[in-house]
Amino acid sequence: MGVENTVIEAIEFSEVEDIVIAHVRPRRAARGRCGRCGTRAAWYDHGEGRRRWRSLDLGTVEVFLEADAPRVNCPVHGPTVRHVPWARHAAGHTFGLDQQVAWLATQCSKSAITQLMRIAWRTVGSIIARVWADTAEGIDAFAGLRRIGIDEISYKRNHKYLTVVVDHDTGRLVWAKAGRDRATLEEFFDALEASGEGRCAQITHVTADGADWIADVVRRRCPAAVRCADPSTSSAGPPMPSTPCDERLEPGQTRGPHPPRRLAERPGGYGRNRTRSRSQARPLRTVEEPREPHRQAADEACVDRQD
Numbered sequence: 001m002g003v004e005n006t007v008i009e010a011i012e013f014s015e016v017e018d019i020v021i022a023h024v025r026p027r028r029a030a031r032g033r034c035g036r037c038g039t040r041a042a043w044y045d046h047g048e049g050r051r052r053w054r055s056l057d058l059g060t061v062e063v064f065l066e067a068d069a070p071r072v073n074c075p076v077h078g079p080t081v082r083h084v085p086w087a088r089h090a091a092g093h094t095f096g097l098d099q100q101v102a103w104l105a106t107q108c109s110k111s112a113i114t115q116l117m118r119i120a121w122r123t124v125g126s127i128i129a130r131v132w133a134d135t136a137e138g139i140d141a142f143a144g145l146r147r148i149g150i151d152e153i154s155y156k157r158n159h160k161y162l163t164v165v166v167d168h169d170t171g172r173l174v175w176a177k178a179g180r181d182r183a184t185l186e187e188f189f190d191a192l193e194a195s196g197e198g199r200c201a202q203i204t205h206v207t208a209d210g211a212d213w214i215a216d217v218v219r220r221r222c223p224a225a226v227r228c229a230d231p232s233t234s235s236a237g238p239p240m241p242s243t244p245c246d247e248r249l250e251p252g253q254t255r256g257p258h259p260p261r262r263l264a265e266r267p268g269g270y271g272r273n274r275t276r277s278r279s280q281a282r283p284l285r286t287v288e289e290p291r292e293p294h295r296q297a298a299d300e301a302c303v304d305r306q307d
């Protein structure tokens with residue numbers, strides 16, 4: 001079941017609903033705590049009776065945990081449904097299911113998640129929000145930020161825009177917010193400065209397209225930073241140039257050209273149908289080649305296997 005501090009009282013299979021139901025209760029030490037803050041609190045009432053939480057499937061069968069959901073009288077929050085050790089407060093899904101959906105969100109499309117996990121489109125968003133709220137507490141996304149890229153991306157068929165900021169050193173997205181104007185970008189620099197005094201001044205390079213609203217804000221908030229006209233300000237873009245950058249794009253100048261890739265350009269085609277001739281085979285590295293000591297054993301093993 002993947003639950004902790006929990007007593008499993010019984011497990012039943014409901015032929016009517018075609019689901020497995022595990023009847024559970026928190027262990028004594030985990031009982032009588034406020035669901036919001038975890039403070040010990042006195043009993044208040046039975047709340048709305050028994051309640052179910054969707055858990056990870058057992059094969060193709062859906063599994064639910066079912067338990068009483070009484071309320072306690074928290075000195076801070078007043079009458080609140082008590083804390084349960086298997087799920088976040090006010091969530092209808094267990095920690096395990098939340099975690100799996102959040103991981104899937106980093107690996108595949110939202111549509112794929114709704115079909116695989118059999119949950120609603122909006123539920124995916126709710127789960128991501130609450131998992132990230134917990135995760136973000138222990139992460140300083142702005143730590144060591146030096147070289148950043150600022151860009152805008154559209155969604156809703158170009159009717160709405162997000163301003164995004166990426167860290168060129170780690171290749172990660174560090175900030176994003178709806179909007180594409182000075183006020184939105186100012187919010188990023190406000191958040192950066194709020195995370196640590198002097199962090200705006202530590203930015204050394206900023207890549208962006210030729211938008212004035214980006215250039216103006218960057219010039220004011222990071223006056224010492226080198227502003228670069230990067231043809232691709234995404235995290236997957238080319239590495240930052242080590243030589244001094246252009247000050248900025250000329251008015252009216254757009255991003256650098258990206259010649260379209262054509263299948264014909266690559267001999268043998270793409271994907272699993274790609275054929276690799278003997279002459280194209282990736283050469284094995286010889287043991288004599290100088291390389292990092294800790295990789296030597298792995299490379300030798302690789303050579304042995306292929307011999």
Ligand SMILES: [Zn+2]
Pocket residue numbers: 034035036037038039074075076077078080
């Ligand atoms: Zn509380």
